[in-house]
Amino acid sequence: MIWEDLNENLIMPDLKAGSSDEVFQQLGGLLVSEGYCKSSYVQALTEREKDFPTGINMGNIGIAIPHTDKEHVIKGAVAIGVLKEPVHFYQMGTNDENVEAKLIFMLAVKDPKEHLVFLQRILMVLQDQEVLKQLIETKNKQEIINIIKEKEEQL
């Protein structure tokens, strides 16, 4: 279950950022300071995002799932940020389609094979519009975990 592995220390429910780079510094910085990623992670996110954008227009709600190569990761984790004001990303697979992201699921993936089920479940959670709506409206870390838990229990 995803929710069991979520850590309140890795959730920023009222994230203020003016650009994707600021998102990477704050949320990625958290993964570094909490010991999940090497200090090179933040810069690697920034570089990778330029070549391979991670924004996704999920129906009416813009999200982003920034991540980068496993050599910058110490152990797998997910950091979640709910943005106070939407931040501009480009849509995955394009360099000209805009995404105004309200929700960030930042993935630190060490071994995708080991985390396959985990990654699949993240997708199933993010594909539910109602869940996304709830996630961007709450300002409470524990509630974010609870919303994901409730969704997972229905899967």
Next chain:
Amino acid sequence: MKAVNILSVCGSGTVTSSMVAAKLKEKLGDRGYSVSTTEARPTEALNLAQSGRFDIITHTSPLPDGDYGIPAVNAFACITGIGEDQFFDQVEEALKSVGK
């Protein structure tokens, strides 16, 4: 079950290609296929495609120009869940077009 080999490509060669690979195994399994996948980065895709080991490519990032020699299907729908059934239809058509 028809055994097929799919090359799943994404920007990092890990995260979204793994997500797509898991979905392919599940959904194509329901359609009578036994799916093996290899995850790769866009820069590795051309060499792997030309190795002759793969039936088709699915990708969530653009593929560099080149003669891949096998069908390529955009897998972005697999990430959003929007238009996912059409995506699996396209994959099945692509597999049929190579005789699988």
